[in-house]
Amino acid sequence: MNTTSLKEKILREVDNITQELFELAKKLKENPEIGFKEYQASEWITEILEKYSFEVEKNIGGLETAFKGTLKLGAGGPKVAFLCEYDALPEVGHGCGHNLIAAASLGAAISLSRIKGLNTEIIVFGCPGEENGGGKVILVEKGLFDGVDIAMMVHPSTENCVYSTSLALDAYEFEFKGRSSHAAGAPEKGINALDAVIHFFNGINSLRQYLREDVRIHGIISEGGKAPNVIPDRAVAKFYFRAKDREYLNEVTEKIFNVAKGAATMVGAKVEWRKFELSNDDLKPNKTLAETFERNLRFLGVSDIVSPKEGRGSTDMGNVSQVVPAIHPHLSIGDKSLIPHSREFAQATMSVNGKKFINLAAKTMALTALDVLTDEELFEKIKKEFMKDYD
Numbered sequence: 178m179n180t181t182s183l184k185e186k187i188l189r190e191v192d193n194i195t196q197e198l199f200e201l202a203k204k205l206k207e208n209p210e211i212g213f214k215e216y217q218a219s220e221w222i223t224e225i226l227e228k229y230s231f232e233v234e235k236n237i238g239g240l241e242t243a244f245k246g247t248l249k250l251g252a253g254g255p256k257v258a259f260l261c262e263y264d265a266l267p268e269v270g271h272g273c274g275h276n277l278i279a280a281a282s283l284g285a286a287i288s289l290s291r292i293k294g295l296n297t298e299i300i301v302f303g304c305p306g307e308e309n310g311g312g313k314v315i316l317v318e319k320g321l322f323d324g325v326d327i328a329m330m331v332h333p334s335t336e337n338c339v340y341s342t343s344l345a346l347d348a349y350e351f352e353f354k355g356r357s358s359h360a361a362g363a364p365e366k367g368i369n370a371l372d373a374v375i376h377f378f379n380g381i382n383s384l385r386q387y388l389r390e391d392v393r394i395h396g397i398i399s400e401g402g403k404a405p406n407v408i409p410d411r412a413v414a415k416f417y418f419r420a421k422d423r424e425y426l427n428e429v430t431e432k433i434f435n436v437a438k439g440a441a442t443m444v445g446a447k448v449e450w451r452k453f454e455l456s457n458d459d460l461k462p463n464k465t466l467a468e469t470f471e472r473n474l475r476f477l478g479v480s481d482i483v484s485p486k487e488g489r490g491s492t493d494m495g496n497v498s499q500v501v502p503a504i505h506p507h508l509s510i511g512d513k514s515l516i517p518h519s520r521e522f523a524q525a526t527m528s529v530n531g532k533k534f535i536n537l538a539a540k541t542m543a544l545t546a547l548d549v550l551t552d553e554e555l556f557e558k559i560k561k562e563f564m565k566d567y568d
């Protein structure tokens with residue numbers, strides 16, 4: 178078969194399973210489970226994988242709700258991974274549309290697996306807890322992406338964008354410890370931990386003027402004492418720190434640790450810090466792979482594609498993109514009035530546009546993988562770009 182008829186076969190295969198995939202997305206939407214507790218979701222997705230002859234391994238990387246589905250079409254060829262996310266948000270359920278991500282990646286993998294004669298291994302990774310800092314961080318650390326040649330997933334959004342970066346992120350909790358005392362009767366005997374936190378916030382705000390403009394620092398005081406007449410002996414602040422690249426973010430966090438020490442010293446308190454969520458690396462999509470995706474998207478009739486973007490959020494797909502050539506494009510399920518992480522967004526995943534998303538994202542990913550598998554030069558170019566970036 179020539180490439181055109183292979184492409185046509187992929188499109189037919191996706192059309193054939195779109196309703197089944199949409200029903201899965203619906204089941205996920207109606208039964209939202211938060212990060213690392215996606216027991217039903219991982220069960221339902223792996224059932225479908227098994228139905229389509231994928232070999233399923235559960236509990237990978239020590240994560241109960243992570244999984245790997247593998248189907249070998251031939252030995253020695255590039256290994257292609259499609260990533261499923263399926264965690265929901267507290268209160269708003271599938272307000273980030275991860276139910277669609279799972280369905281689309283399944284669709285890409287299943288349709289590609291129907292192309293006999295391809296020399297490849299197709300992998301579907303079940304990646305839990307994206308919203309909690311990320312199962313992918315652990316899967317990457319545990320080496321599950323070793324030997325994978327390309328990785329992709331598509332995120333629902335309010336625009337079509339094939340190439341967008343994201344910020345590296347660290348999540349730290351700072352615990353300041355002082356000494357309690359009667360705030361009016363014996364204030365001189367106390368050490369006010371809350372004051373240290375306030376100095377910490379002010380110190381960070383002063384530091385901002387010396388930081389690069391891509392840095393984002395945002396925090397809350399999660400504990401600040403119990404009563405106004407008791408000097409707080411303990412106060413806690415939680416922060417997210419973000420920057421365009423991991424290297425600079427590490428510099429920034431070092432500076433912030435010094436601010437924390439300084440703030441504690443000012444009142445005679447002590448401070449300790451620890452990460453309260455996993456760190457995300459910056460997302461660096463593979464340009465060649467993104468261009469291939471865009472070509473296929475245009476082939477499927479989509480022309481309203483926005484220019485490459487520097488994103489301000491963070492995702493654990495960043496960590497994947499540091500070890501494997503990867504893409505994380507966005508496809509629209511509604512206009513700009515639709516706010517991500519809202520109930521309305523969750524509802525939109527069940528619209529005609531939600532169903533179209535599954536169909537389009539699955540097709541575009543599968544066609545992109547097919548291009549890589551049938552064009553050696555393209556595959557070499559993707560690898561070369563990746564090696565150049567990470568040497």
Ligand SMILES: [Zn+2]
Pocket residue numbers: 273274275307332
């Ligand atoms: Zn998301």
